[in-house]
Amino acid sequence: MxxxxxxxxxxxxxxxxxxxxxxxxxxxxxxxxxxxxxxxxxxxxxxxxxxxxxxxxxxxxxxxxxxxxxxxxxxxxxxxxxxxxxxxxxxxxxxxxxxxxxxxxxxxxxxxxxxxxxxxxxxxxxxxxxLPNATLGSDHLRVVFGELLSGEKEGLLQLPSDKALLSDTVFRPLVDKYAADEDAFFADYTExxxxxxxxxxxxx
The missing domain is CATH 1.10.520.10 (Peroxidase; domain 1)
Structure with missing residues (x-):
């Protein structure tokens, strides 16, 4: 937009x-x-x-x-x-x-x-x-942020719940990616x- x-x-x-x-x-x-x-x-x-x-x-x-x-x-x-x-x-x-x-x-x-x-x-x-409820897990987080940030690239890191990020099969690769590449994290976080x-x- x-x-x-x-x-x-x-x-x-x-x-x-x-x-x-x-x-x-x-x-x-x-x-x-x-x-x-x-x-x-x-x-x-x-x-x-x-x-x-x-x-x-x-x-x-x-x-x-x-x-x-x-x-x-x-x-x-x-x-x-x-x-x-x-x-x-x-x-x-x-x-x-x-x-x-x-x-x-x-x-x-x-x-x-x-x-x-x-x-x-x-x-x-x-x-x-x-506001998103971190206790409801990763599916809830994806729905909430999918609506709020519609039009964004998929997979921009959000931080309502570290547990959900680490245990989810979609979020976990992003955690690993950003842990290994600060520039990528900064760019996506800024956006x-x-x-x-x-x-x-x-x-x-």
């Missing part, structure tokens, strides 16, 4: 770059990269391809979404991020939370994920139960992360 990204002002783009620097310091200092990555993923993973609702649009700041069982502990991420967010009122929460996920990957030595600003905040959270972070955003 071709994306048509919205134009943002020079002031907005400058705020993105400044916020990125602040986020690097926070994430490195607090050693909270996994938490920030989880926040970004859970924010985006609620997108429903049929109804075009949910997704990475800032609703994780709302108490109703933080109370979803799958989001247990993400209130910590929201609280850690809020002092930086207050310094950049021009930024949407939608962009800010996804930017935190991008920076989390960078801080831990991962690939540089492209970031396109312009997401708008939505006023209502998605219904509970849209998957970008697609996940832009679900429902900038659709042409």
């Amino acid at each position: 071709v994306k048509k990204y919205p134009a943002v002002s020079a002031e907005y783009q400058k705020a993105v770059e400044k916020a990125k620097r602040k986020l690097r310091g926070l994430i490195a200092d607090k050693k909270c990269a996994p938490l920030m990555l989880r926040l970004a993923w859970h924010s985006a993973g609620t997108f429903d391809v049929k109804t075009k609702t949910g997704g990475p649009f800032g609703t994780m700041k709302l108490e109703a979404e933080l109370e979803h069982a799958a989001n247990n502990g993400l209130d910590i991420a929201v609280r850690l991020l809020e002092p930086i967010k207050q310094q950049f009122p021009i930024l949407s929460y939608a962009d800010f939370y996804q930017l935190a996920g991008v920076v989390a990957v960078e801080v831990t030595g991962g690939p540089e994920i492209p970031f396109h600003p312009g997401r708008e905040d939505k006023p209502k959270p998605p219904p509970e139960g849209r 998957a992360h970008l697609r996940l972070s832009e679900l429902g955003f900038a659709e042409a």
Whole structure:
């Protein structure tokens, strides 16, 4: 799918770059990269391809979404991020939370994920139960991510459950492939992360 990204002002783009620097310091200092990555993923993973609702649009700041069982502990991420967010009122929460996920990957030595600003905040959270349930096994994971990332190459690595990845006949060869070839993993991960972070955003 071709994306048509919205134009943002020079002031907005400058705020993105400044916020990125602040986020690097926070994430490195607090050693909270996994938490920030989880926040970004859970924010985006609620997108429903049929109804075009949910997704990475800032609703994780709302108490109703933080109370979803799958989001247990993400209130910590929201609280850690809020002092930086207050310094950049021009930024949407939608962009800010996804930017935190991008920076989390960078801080831990991962690939540089492209970031396109312009997401708008939505006023209502998605219904509970849209995130994949790792306890349901690999078939469930393939169905969920097959829908979310439709159009992607088959086999992009997802990490909701290491157990499912290692025990599944489809996932296991990918685990072995990526363990042996970091460049291949980084390339495919970058593509998957970008697609996940832009679900429902900038659709042409």
